[in-house]
Amino acid sequence: MNLKKSKIENLERKYRLNLINSITGIKPANLIATKSEEGVENVAVISSVVHLGSHPAQLAFVLRPQVEKESDTFKNIKSTERYSINHIPENLIKKAHYTSAKLGSEESEFDRMNIEKEYVEDFFAPFVKESPIKIGMKLSSIIDLPNDCKFIIGNVEQLILADDLVNNLGQIDLQKSKSAGISGLNSYYSLSKLDTFPYVRTSEIPEFE
Structure with a gap:
């Protein structure tokens, strides 16, 4: 298969949607949890979370155009400036996937998909209780x-995970956490560690055959 731009643009819509959403490879599978000013909790599957920086610790994610109607996730983040990012564990992928349904603003995906939530200390937004890695966020821009x-774009306010998931270098074992990954729009993968390499210094590059 060798597709030029004109060919891609003329593909059947659903085929093109699936294909282009898959070409980046495995993406992080996360649930973004928010709460409205009225107290309605919302949770939505997101596959676009990216690391922006470590000092300050910043993460970002992409939301679809908010033209015709703003999503509850977007409205809640704008109004409260607090949200949580939660890794999706392998045993939660089906429930997590169905949070993409367009429910009414008065209905919580936590309740509809029977996903257990929890609050940690005084953080405003809920977390996904079963998530192995939970991140409390404050909106930056x-x-x-x-x-x-x-x-x-948000700043990391709180990080919650088991001590045994992190080694003495601060590296998180995603295989041990059983965090899932997403390909395209609806295919979920388990993550297996292949290897770990050192920080690359020019003087230490090995001879490759």
Whole structure:
């Protein structure tokens, strides 16, 4: 298969959607949890979370265009400036996937999909209780992207995970955590560690055959 731009643009819509959403490879599988000012809790599957920096610790994710109707996730983050990012464990992928349904603002995906939530200390937004890695976030900024999507940038306020998931270098074992990955829009994968390599210094590059 060798597809030029014109060919890609003329593919059947659903085929093109699946294909282009898959070409980046495995993406992180996360649930973004929020709460409205009225107290309604919301949770939605997101596969676009990216690391922006470590000092300060910042993460970002992409939301679809909010033109016709703003999503509950977007509205809640704008109004409360608090949200949580939760790794999706392998045993929760089915429930997590169905949070992409467009429910009414008065209905919580936590309740509809029977996903257990929890609150940690005084953090405003809920966390997903079963998630092995939970991240409490504070909104930093929202950037309009050229395709009308929203780039949501936040600062890490809280990090919750088991001590035995982190080694003495601060590296998290995603295989041990049983965090899932996503390919495309609806295919979920387990993650297996292949190897770990040292920080690369020019003087230490080995001879490759």
